Structure formats: C-alpha cells, structure tokens
Amino acid sequence: MKLLLLLAALALALWLWRSGRARTSSGSAAAPSQPQDMIACACCQVHVPAAESIAGQRGRYCCTQHRQQSEP
Ligand SMILES: [Zn+2]
Structure with missing residues (x-):
C-alpha cells in the first residue's frame, strides 16, 4: 500500500512538472512577439x-x- 501511495505521489509530481514545463515552453514560443x-x-x-x-x-x-x- 505504501508503494502505491509513493507511485501516486511520483505520478502527480511528474504531471505537475510536465505541465509546468509546457507552460514555460509555450511562454518562450511567444517571445518573438515581445x-x-x-x-x-x-x-x-x-x-x-x-x-x-x-x-x-x-x-x-x-x-x-x-x-x-x-x-x-
Ligand atoms: Zn523608408
């Protein structure tokens, strides 16, 4: 059960990290319009x-x- 929680936390952390990266990469893509x-x-x-x-x-x-x- 502990392992399942750990995996869930890891998946959540990975998802947050990826969504954060997607936001920053789309922000840099808008750089030419600055x-x-x-x-x-x-x-x-x-x-x-x-x-x-x-x-x-x-x-x-x-x-x-x-x-x-x-x-x-
Ligand atoms: Zn001219």
Missing part, C-alpha cells in the same frame, strides 16, 4: 524593427531603396 526596438526610416519615417533596418551614413532605413535615395 516588444523590440523600433527605428524610424530616415527617408519615409516608417518604423521598422532595429534588426531589420538597414544602416546608412545618415541614419537607418527601412529598405535599401530608401538608403540609395537618401544617400548619393
């Missing part, structure tokens, strides 16, 4: 994520066309 640095294009003022912006001599741009337009 706020990130936005940068205004120096040409058209459109805001783009800093990681997707294109660096120029006069600032950052939303695309290479705008960098070419603004910088001779």
Whole structure:
C-alpha cells in the first residue's frame, strides 16, 4: 500500500512538472512577439524593427531603396 501511495505521489509530481514545463515552453514560443526596438526610416519615417533596418551614413532605413535615395 505504501508503494502505491509513493507511485501516486511520483505520478502527480511528474504531471505537475510536465505541465509546468509546457507552460514555460509555450511562454518562450511567444517571445518573438515581445516588444523590440523600433527605428524610424530616415527617408519615409516608417518604423521598422532595429534588426531589420538597414544602416546608412545618415541614419537607418527601412529598405535599401530608401538608403540609395537618401544617400548619393
Ligand atoms: Zn523608408
């Protein structure tokens, strides 16, 4: 009987641990939607994520066309 209780407790602990892990993993999956640095294009003022912006001599741009337009 003691063994049965031990197994039940173990199963419960395992279930709690797994459900806790599932919650945290789904939380990290939502990470890309978290706020990130936005940068205004120096040409058209459109805001783009800093990681997707294109660096120029006069600032950052939303695309290479705008960098070419603004910088001779
Ligand atoms: Zn632009």
